Amino acid sequence: MTDNSDSNDKLIPEKVLRSNITARIFRRISAHTSILIGGSVLAIIVFMAIFAPLLAPHDPFDQDLSRRLLPPFWMEDTNPKYFLGTDNLGRDYLSRLIYGAQISLMIGVCTALLSGIIGSVLGITAGYFGGRIDAVITFVITTRLSMPIVLVALAVVALVGGSLHAVILVLGFLLWDRYAVVMRSATQQARNMDYVSAARAIGCPTWRIILSEIFPNVVNNLIVIATFEVAHAILLEASLSFLGLGVQPPDPSWGLMIAEGKEFLLFDPWVITIPGIALSILVLAVNMLGDGIRDVSAPENRN
Amino acid sequence: MLNFTIRRIILVVFVALTVSVIAFFLVRMSGDLATALAGEDANAQEIADIRKIYGLDRPLVVQYGDWLFGALRGDFGASLYFPETVGELVAMRLPTTLLLAFSGLLISLVIGIPFGVISALKPDSWIDRVSMSIAVAGQAIPTFWMGLMLMVLFGLILRWTPISGDDTWQHFILPSFTLGYYSTPPIMRLTRSGMLEVLSADYIRTAYAKGLQPWRVLFKHALRNAVIPVVALASVQFGHMLSGAIVIESVFAMQGIGYLAWESILRNDIAVIQAILLIVCLFYVGLTFIADLLNAWLDPRIRVS
Numbered sequence: 001m002t003d004n005s006d007s008n009d010k011l012i013p014e015k016v017l018r019s020n021i022t023a024r025i026f027r028r029i030s031a032h033t034s035i036l037i038g039g040s041v042l043a044i045i046v047f048m049a050i051f052a053p054l055l056a057p058h059d060p061f062d063q064d065l066s067r068r069l070l071p072p073f074w075m076e077d078t079n080p081k082y083f084l085g086t087d088n089l090g091r092d093y094l095s096r097l098i099y100g101a102q103i104s105l106m107i108g109v110c111t112a113l114l115s116g117i118i119g120s121v122l123g124i125t126a127g128y129f130g131g132r133i134d135a136v137i138t139f140v141i142t143t144r145l146s147m148p149i150v151l152v153a154l155a156v157v158a159l160v161g162g163s164l165h166a167v168i169l170v171l172g173f174l175l176w177d178r179y180a181v182v183m184r185s186a187t188q189q190a191r192n193m194d195y196v197s198a199a200r201a202i203g204c205p206t207w208r209i210i211l212s213e214i215f216p217n218v219v220n221n222l223i224v225i226a227t228f229e230v231a232h233a234i235l236l237e238a239s240l241s242f243l244g245l246g247v248q249p250p251d252p253s254w255g256l257m258i259a260e261g262k263e264f265l266l267f268d269p270w271v272i273t274i275p276g277i278a279l280s281i282l283v284l285a286v287n288m289l290g291d292g293i294r295d296v297s298a299p300e301n302r303n
Numbered sequence: 304m305l306n307f308t309i310r311r312i313i314l315v316v317f318v319a320l321t322v323s324v325i326a327f328f329l330v331r332m333s334g335d336l337a338t339a340l341a342g343e344d345a346n347a348q349e350i351a352d353i354r355k356i357y358g359l360d361r362p363l364v365v366q367y368g369d370w371l372f373g374a375l376r377g378d379f380g381a382s383l384y385f386p387e388t389v390g391e392l393v394a395m396r397l398p399t400t401l402l403l404a405f406s407g408l409l410i411s412l413v414i415g416i417p418f419g420v421i422s423a424l425k426p427d428s429w430i431d432r433v434s435m436s437i438a439v440a441g442q443a444i445p446t447f448w449m450g451l452m453l454m455v456l457f458g459l460i461l462r463w464t465p466i467s468g469d470d471t472w473q474h475f476i477l478p479s480f481t482l483g484y485y486s487t488p489p490i491m492r493l494t495r496s497g498m499l500e501v502l503s504a505d506y507i508r509t510a511y512a513k514g515l516q517p518w519r520v521l522f523k524h525a526l527r528n529a530v531i532p533v534v535a536l537a538s539v540q541f542g543h544m545l546s547g548a549i550v551i552e553s554v555f556a557m558q559g560i561g562y563l564a565w566e567s568i569l570r571n572d573i574a575v576i577q578a579i580l581l582i583v584c585l586f587y588v589g590l591t592f593i594a595d596l597l598n599a600w601l602d603p604r605i606r607v608s
């Protein structure tokens with residue numbers, strides 16, 4: 001700006017500009033770092049889940065009360081055969097942890113897919129057709145947003161009985177709201193583009209316009225939301241299983257492992273520490289990946 | 304604004320009605336009320352009698368209307384396990400949950416707003432990055448596990464706080480924090496982005512140029528405008544906390560409506576589940592309504608669309 005800079009120059013554009021450039025560089029780097037870190041950790045967990053039968057040192061369901069609650073490696077009196085110790089039924093904790101990754105990932109991915117399909121169909125339909133259809137779908141979205149997820153999910157799971165499939169279906173039918181909201185507004189923008197008018201002018205059928213003109217231009221939003229919904233679903237499954245209304249014993253869901261370890265919290269807190277850390281690492285990795293993808297693909301959505 | 308408010312009120316009434324239909328039918332599908340009321344070893348005749356006495360043989364729509372009009376007068380029917388009516392039961396347990404949600408919200412505002420402001424004043428400084436990183440990490444920690452860990456650390460090892468129950472204010476420290484930390488990051492982010500936007504506005508530069516003290520500009524001119532969307536978000540978060548209380552209350556054995564809901568779901572105590580579902584949903588609807596009005600008041604563009 002001008003030569004005579006005084007104290008009020010704190011707000012002059014030059015400084016703002018400079019901080020914006022450093023900010024942008026920092027964001028670019030941090031976006032790639034978080035994709036790298038989140039992606040690698042997630043890849044390791046996916047690998048663990050896929051090759052669980054080869055990696056797990058023991059059968060995760062094999063009970064033996066003579067070796068119950070063996071402590072993990074960093075404590076005293078450990079058994080080297082049971083690296084992370086054993087649970088209250090004498091089952092190898094490391095093996096249960098590895099198999100538990102399968103459940104969390106399965107819930108996360110299947111729920112995100114199911115809710116993604118429901119939400120996208122609703123959102124694109126509302127955004128493309130507008131008018132009365134939009135009003136109805138907006139009403140459905142508003143109603144869905146007025147229902148507490150945990151409470152409704154618990155009630156429905158109690159109704160149909162807890163199982164992996166039940167949890168996926170229930171969460172899938174509850175977590176579509178964000179997809180619908182974002183896809184609706186993205187479609188509203190895309191609908192008014194020239195190439196859509198051009199397609200309409202040459203007599204393209206509606207389904208074709210939606211599939212080959214609209215969808216490819218709104219799909220990038222999907223990936224970002226999907227990663228966050230994967231994390232959301234994993235946390236919700238853990239909560240439901242913790243409350244006894246999710247995945248049922250003897251399946252090694254991490255949330256269920258925490259619930260089963262709850263009564264040993266006083267003398268063996270590691271029983272709940274280990275699955276909790278596993279859950280946090282998985283969710284953090286998914287979130288970091290999502291944050292990174294968002295910052296790289298659409299930095300304006302950062303805040 | 305009046306026009307917008309009226310339209311919103313009509314929408315809210317319809318949403319509330321739809322939600323009540325869902326709450327009624329969802330829970331009613333979970334089992335035969337007559338069989339549950341009659342008890343384990345009732346014969347077919349007794350079940351049929353009970354069905355008659357309680358009016359369960361009438362069409363479902365009639366029963367729904369009956370239930371809804373009862374609910375509007377505060378009569379939610381009888382619990383299968385408690386001697387009190389469901390209305391009394393919920394009225395007894397609701398204050399604990401409201402207090403818990405309120406103190407949780409207070410904690411997330413007290414942490415979230417100052418850190419959001421500091422981050423906005425010095426964007427991309429170490430404090431901005433550290434608080435954002437903690438926020439990202441915190442969002443990955445399941446609340447119930449956080450509650451258990453805090454219980455182990457402060458209740459069992461350090462013995463600073465009681466570990467379960469809801470008798471004194473000390474009992475609320477850990478649960479409120481557990482509930483509050485999870486809502487802090489969104490509040491912090493919104494404060495930060497709101498402040499960043501406001502601080503680059505012309506009227507802030509004018510205020511500085513007039514020679515006002517920086518703190519005055521910050522609090523009187525900037526924060527006051529940036530905080531309205533945060534209040535709107537906080538209103539929605541309060542609803543989430545009422546629902547999140549179900550997990551926290553069962554971790555800390557607090558006798559609020561969340562714990563009551565959980566117990567009732569496990570025992571299939573239909574009238575109680577319906578009542579709690581309806582009440583929490585109505586809270587949601589009401590709080591979202593407040594948030595919408597606040598946002599519309601702030602941003603006239605929302606009113607027209």
